Amino acid sequence: VALDFELTDEQRAVRDLAGRIAAEVLSEAARTAEQAKTVGHEIWRKIAQTGLAPAIPEQYGGGGLPDALASFLSFEAFAHGDAAMTSGIVWSANAAFLLAMCGTESQRSEHLPALAAKPECRAGIALYEGFGRAPSEYRTNIELQNDGRWRVIGRKVAVPYGRAATPLIVVGNDPGSGCLRAAILTPHDSGVVMEQNASLIGLAAAPTENLKLEVVLSAGRLLGGANGDPELLARAVAHVRLTTAFIALGCAQRAVEYASHYATERIAFGRPISQFQGTAFLMADAQVQINAARLESLEVASRLATAGVAKLERSVSMAVSYACAAATRATRDAVQVLGGHGFITDHPVERWYRAAAGLSTLDFDVTCSAFSPVL
Amino acid sequence: MMDFDLSPDLQRHQEAIRSWGREVAWPLARQADTEHHIPANALAVLDTCPVAIDRIDAGAKGLPTYPDGDLIRDIALWEAVTYGDAWLWESMSKGVGHLIVQKIGTPEQVERWYEPISRPGGGATGLGMSEPGTGSDTSGIATTAKRDGDNWVLNGAKMYCSRGAESEYIVVLASIDRAKRHAGIRAFVVEKNTPGLIITRPNESKLGLRCWVTTALSLENCVIPVGNQLGWTGKDDEDVAIKSLGRALSSFNYTRPLVALQACAFARAAFDYASELLQRERRNFAPHRWQKIEWELEHMDVAIERGRRFAYHAIWLDARGLPNRLEAAAAKAYGPPTAELIIRRCMQLLGPVGASEDHLLEKWYRDCKIFDIFEGTGQIMRRSISRILMGPAAAS
Numbered sequence: 001v002a003l004d005f006e007l008t009d010e011q012r013a014v015r016d017l018a019g020r021i022a023a024e025v026l027s028e029a030a031r032t033a034e035q036a037k038t039v040g041h042e043i044w045r046k047i048a049q050t051g052l053a054p055a056i057p058e059q060y061g062g063g064g065l066p067d068a069l070a071s072f073l074s075f076e077a078f079a080h081g082d083a084a085m086t087s088g089i090v091w092s093a094n095a096a097f098l099l100a101m102c103g104t105e106s107q108r109s110e111h112l113p114a115l116a117a118k119p120e121c122r123a124g125i126a127l128y129e130g131f132g133r134a135p136s137e138y139r140t141n142i143e144l145q146n147d148g149r150w151r152v153i154g155r156k157v158a159v160p161y162g163r164a165a166t167p168l169i170v171v172g173n174d175p176g177s178g179c180l181r182a183a184i185l186t187p188h189d190s191g192v193v194m195e196q197n198a199s200l201i202g203l204a205a206a207p208t209e210n211l212k213l214e215v216v217l218s219a220g221r222l223l224g225g226a227n228g229d230p231e232l233l234a235r236a237v238a239h240v241r242l243t244t245a246f247i248a249l250g251c252a253q254r255a256v257e258y259a260s261h262y263a264t265e266r267i268a269f270g271r272p273i274s275q276f277q278g279t280a281f282l283m284a285d286a287q288v289q290i291n292a293a294r295l296e297s298l299e300v301a302s303r304l305a306t307a308g309v310a311k312l313e314r315s316v317s318m319a320v321s322y323a324c325a326a327a328t329r330a331t332r333d334a335v336q337v338l339g340g341h342g343f344i345t346d347h348p349v350e351r352w353y354r355a356a357a358g359l360s361t362l363d364f365d366v367t368c369s370a371f372s373p374v375l
Numbered sequence: 376m377m378d379f380d381l382s383p384d385l386q387r388h389q390e391a392i393r394s395w396g397r398e399v400a401w402p403l404a405r406q407a408d409t410e411h412h413i414p415a416n417a418l419a420v421l422d423t424c425p426v427a428i429d430r431i432d433a434g435a436k437g438l439p440t441y442p443d444g445d446l447i448r449d450i451a452l453w454e455a456v457t458y459g460d461a462w463l464w465e466s467m468s469k470g471v472g473h474l475i476v477q478k479i480g481t482p483e484q485v486e487r488w489y490e491p492i493s494r495p496g497g498g499a500t501g502l503g504m505s506e507p508g509t510g511s512d513t514s515g516i517a518t519t520a521k522r523d524g525d526n527w528v529l530n531g532a533k534m535y536c537s538r539g540a541e542s543e544y545i546v547v548l549a550s551i552d553r554a555k556r557h558a559g560i561r562a563f564v565v566e567k568n569t570p571g572l573i574i575t576r577p578n579e580s581k582l583g584l585r586c587w588v589t590t591a592l593s594l595e596n597c598v599i600p601v602g603n604q605l606g607w608t609g610k611d612d613e614d615v616a617i618k619s620l621g622r623a624l625s626s627f628n629y630t631r632p633l634v635a636l637q638a639c640a641f642a643r644a645a646f647d648y649a650s651e652l653l654q655r656e657r658r659n660f661a662p663h664r665w666q667k668i669e670w671e672l673e674h675m676d677v678a679i680e681r682g683r684r685f686a687y688h689a690i691w692l693d694a695r696g697l698p699n700r701l702e703a704a705a706a707k708a709y710g711p712p713t714a715e716l717i718i719r720r721c722m723q724l725l726g727p728v729g730a731s732e733d734h735l736l737e738k739w740y741r742d743c744k745i746f747d748i749f750e751g752t753g754q755i756m757r758r759s760i761s762r763i764l765m766g767p768a769a770a771s
Contacts, residue, residue, distance in 0.1 A: 130726030131659045139659075158727035200730045201722075201737035210728065268512040269771065277770055278754035328719060332744070335582070339510050339748050340535055343582050350582035350744075357719060357740055361730035364723045366664050371671045371720045373678040374712040 011070040017050055018074035022081025022250075030082035030351065033205040039088045044119040053078070053089045054096035054123075060112035065100060068239060072246045072301050076294075079250025083355040086247050088206030091160035094240040095123030095169050098182065101236040102224045107184060111167050124165030125240060126156035126185075126211060132365035134313050135180055135237050140172030140213065142181040142222070150222060152183050152191075152215045158200060158362055162209025163192050169223060170213060171237055179230035180237065182223035183215075191215035200361065202354025234309045238316045241363055242304070245297040245323035248359045249290060252323075252330035255352045256286050259334035262347075266338075279337055286330035293319070293326040321368035324360035331356040379684065381451055385441045389455040391425040396459020397647075399423060401735060407462035407586035408738050411578055417466035428452050428467065446694040447687070450633060454683075457640035460735075461742055462586040464637075470538040472500030472546040475562060479606045479620055488544065488564055501545035501590065503533035503565075511755050513548070514556040518594060520549040520563060525601050527563060529571070529594040535749075539590025540577035543567060546605065547594065548620075562605040562620055571597030583741030630750050631703040632689035635710030638746035639682040642714035645739045646675055649721035649729065656725075668724055675717045682710035701763050708756040711746035718743055 007015070025046055033039055047053050052074040056062020066074070078086040096115045099108055114121050129138055140154025152170050159165070168185040185192065196210040219226040224233065260283045263274035273279045300319045303312065331353040335342035342349050380386065403414045414420070421428070427437050441448050456463050473492040477485055491497050509515040518531025529549055539545055544566040552559035565572050576591040601607060606620070650672060657665060685706040692699035722729040722736040729736050747753045761769035 128727060130728055131656070132661070132664045132726075137661065196728070196731060196733055198731040198733040200727055201732075201740065208727070267508070268510070268515065270512075276754065276758075278757055282754075332715065335744055336747060336752065336754075339752055340505060341507075341510075343745050343748060345580040345582070353582065353744065354737075354741065357722065357737070358730050360719070361723050361725075361727050364726055366667045366671065366724060371674050371716065373674075373681070373709075374716065375709055 007069075007073070008067075010066065011073055014052060014066055014070040015073040015077050018052060018077035019080065021046065021050065022078050022086075026078060026081030026085050027348075030085060030205075030348065031345075033082070033085050033088075034351065035204075037199065037204045037207055039085045039205055041119045043085070044089065047078070047089050048116070048119055050074075053093035054115050055093065055100070056096055056112050056116040057100055057108070060100075060108055061116035062112070065097075068304055069298070069301050072242065072297070075243055076246040076250040076253075079247040080254045081250075082205070083247055083251035083352065083359065084203045084205040086250065087203055087355075087359070088160070090243050090247060091125070091206060092121075092123045092165075094243060095125050095160075095165070095167065098125060098169050098223065098233075098236050098240065099123075099167075099184075101239075102182065102228060102233050103184075104225050104228075106220075107223065111184070114166075122161040122165055124160035124162070124168050126159045126168055126170040126213065127237070127240065128158050128362055129155065130157045130364075132367065134317055134365065135171060135234065135241075136173070136310070136313055138172050138180075140170065141175055142170070142172040142183050143175050145216070148219070150183065150217050150219060152185070152213050152217065155195070155210070155212050157210045158208040159211050160206060160208055162197060162207070162211060163187055163194055168192075170215075171233075174230075177230065180233050181228070181230070182233060182237075183217055184221050184223055185213075185215060185217075189215050189217070200358035202351065202356070203358040231309055235304055235312065238312050239301075239304050241316050241320060242297065242301060244359055244362055245293070245300075245320045248320075248323045248327035248356060249294050249297065251352050251356055251359070252286070252290050252327035255327075255331045255334035255349055255356075256283055256290065258347075258349060259283060259337040259342075262341075263337050273337070282333040282337060286326070286333050289326040290330060293323040297323055317363070317365050318368050320363050321365060324356070324364075325369055327356035328360050381447070382442045384439070385443055385448060385451050388426045388439070389451055392428065392452065392455035393458045395423070395425050396456065396463060400459035400463045401644075401648075404460040404462060404735055404738065405732070407460070407465075408583075409585075411580075411585045412588065413462045413466045413586050417462065421463070421466055426452065428456055444694055446629065447691065450629065450636065450687075450690050453633065454636050454640050457637045458644045460644070461584050465586050465588075468499070468538070469497065470500040470542060471502045472542065472544060472564075475502060475546045476500075476564065476605060479562065481606060481608055484564070484602075484605060492543065498543040499538040499541055501536045501539040501542040503536045503539070503545045503547035503592065505533065505535040507532055507534055511752060513560070516548055516550050516560055517553070518547065518549040519553065520551050520561060520604075522551070522601075523598070526598050527601060527604060529563065529565065529597040529599065532575075532591070532593045534579065534589070534591045536590045536592060538588050539592055540574050541588060545572070545592070549594075560620060563599055564603040564605065565594070565597060565599055566603075569597055569599060571595050582744055583738065584745050628693040628699055628703060629690045631756075632686040632693075632699075632706040634746050634750045635682060635706040636686035636690075638711040638714035638743055639679050639686065641739050641743045641746075642675075642679050642682070642717040645718040645721045645736055646672070646679060648735060649725060652725055652729070652734070671720065671724070675720065678713050678717065682706070682713055685709055701760060704751075704756040704759045704763075707751065708753050708760065711743070712753060714743050714746065715740070 051063025174181040191214045193212040297319045334349045477489045520527045550559040689702035689706045
């Protein structure tokens with residue numbers, strides 16, 4: 001064991017493959033997907049064929065689970081093409097990931113084959129609650145009733161595909177054990193009420209709903225069963241939350257590259273604006289923050305299996321917060337570099353400005369950063 | 376004696392406009408954004424304003440007078456209107472083309488092109504300044520004007536021409552000699568429907584401020600009479616025209632701080648909007664987070680006031696006829712990016728709910744981005760300030 005920043009061959013290959021698809025497919029389709037408010041089946045199929053999202057174990061018809069780092073790097077690379085479509089794809093893949101990691105054998109066989117085979121299948125996780133809550137603070141309860149059945153009660157925001165998610169995995173806390181639990185819902189379950197279905201700024205291609213839940217289920221619908229391992233679930237949830245950091249960073253990196261290139265071509269006062277420090281340093285600062293955030297997120301990713309669960313939860317909050325801060329800043333400054341051109345939709349930077357803002361609210365915790373005016 | 380308060384009446388009227396804006400303008404703000412236009416009933420809504428702001432465009436006559444003076448009054452009312460959303464001020468705007476005519480036109484030109492617009496119901500005018508290849512650096516204007524007997528022939532492309540597609544005419548800046556850079560630029564009135572004036576995009580598709588109609592257009596061998604060159608007296612006296620145009624374009628010493636003030640008004644709207652929602656959800660926050668939120672709100676509140684104070688100071692200097700170049704640039708360097716941060720933070724404090732289209736915060740976050748760009752970007756402001764500090768030796 002020694003300090004080592006080397007990626008494995010698999011991680012590099014996966015990252016490069018995702019990068020190619022991002023450039024050839026996602027980037028091109030981004031505007032259309034935003035208008036259609038969905039990721040088309042063809043694109044969904046192309047991504048699924050890579051085996052990266054959703055990643056499904058071989059025995060359920062997928063290509064196997066890549067290691068966590070490879071998976072994050074591929075999401076970052078996809079988001080370099082388009083953050084909103086990547087969000088829609090990754091959010092569904094995250095539900096498959098929870099099933100693969102924490103589900104019982106029968107739960108996996110019930111849901112994973114369809115997610116591997118059918119591009120029209122969209123799964124989702126009812127995870128976030130807003131109010132800065134981390135998973136251990138979620139107020140959604142998954143509790144044992146006197147009749148031996150389990151009651152899921154609570155409110156969730158930004159639920160991918162909302163009531164239509166198949167399946168919909170709800171993450172909450174078990175007041176009996178004080179531990180994290182998750183339950184598997186399908187659109188047939190009653191007691192799921194949609195409270196709001198407006199999409200988040202910049203993420204129209206990844207539709208979400210806010211849900212009010214009051215559902216009663218048999219123990220067989222608890223993810224991993226009534227004796228599921230809460231620590232395993234906590235680690236899997238940390239993994240899921242961390243995907244936001246990588247999506248934000250892919251978006252941020254693209255914005256910096258695009259605006260930097262623009263700056264070398266745009267002439268003002270007799271020279272390319274890249275020659276003005278006021279422009280160049282905006283991008284330099286953005287790149288500094290992106291790199292710092294990427295290393296932080298990679299470290300958290302590398303500790304997902306080993307860090308103490310409480311420490312892990314907090315470090316995910318911090319990493320996501322910082323990556324989103326990097327992304328909102330980088331995309332904002334990219335618009336700034338393009339000036340008036342940045343404010344019109346002929347250039348994609350305005351889309352990234354919006355997407356980064358939407359992502360930044362998902363898992364926002366006010367204790368992870370502080371407001372500070374520009375000067 | 377120093378006094379940081381507007382006169383009591385003006386303050387009261389500002390407050391009246393703000394509450395009216397919350398009541399009548401916020402509910403229509405989403406629609407204006409979606410439809411990329413001011414609401415059809417905009418003028419009827421303006422008529423319900425508790426202060427006679429709908430007559431701002433007709434000059435000072437219809438407005439109350441305050442000890443603060445006319446400019447501060449106009450600015451203060453404008454600030455209050457902005458709080459009610461961009462569509463309100465867009466409804467009141469007639470564009471800026473006729474103001475250039477008023478500044479540099481001959482008496483005949485003023486009578487022909489300024490007077491009719493300045494009357495109620497007089498229509499709107501555009502200014503064709505920005506081009507696809509030229510923004511901050513106006514010396515790079517590539518639209519050309521070539522003299523052909525008693526006519527000028529214009530060729531080029533313009534973008535961000537406010538109200539262009541709806542204007543009675545557009546004041547087009549074009550170069551009669553590109554080698555002369557700034558000194559070659561003249562202003563020409565191009566009336567609507569002039570052959571060769573081609574509207575390529577009636578309203579550009581924008582990140583925000585979508586109710587603000589900005590037009591992209593091209594001029595293709597567009598022929599206009601020599602008399603349409605502003606300030607032209609029948610003699611090709613270059614110097615007079617150059618100086619007056621330069622003066623006209625730089626004479627609005629209050630537009631930069633005004634833009635800064637508008638950014639602050641958006642931030643204030645977002646702040647009030649978010650504070651109310653947060654307060655309602657207070658019990659959903661853990662106590663340590665609520666404490667942090669209160670701390671943040673306090674700091675945002677103070678930052679907005681810093682931005683306002685900055686802007687009013689710069690405008691007050693201008694109203695007194697005092698130089699304000701540094702103060703105006705500083706106000707604009709501070710307010711807009713700070714407003715962006717505040718609006719974004721307000722959105723984040725509310726979580727995904729705050730970032731949804733069910734609330735106006737995400738719209739204001741899109742809208743406010745332009746304030747650090749138009750009327751000179753934050754980078755141009757810093758450039759001006761360093762030049763004031765260091766002279767030509769300053770970094771560019």
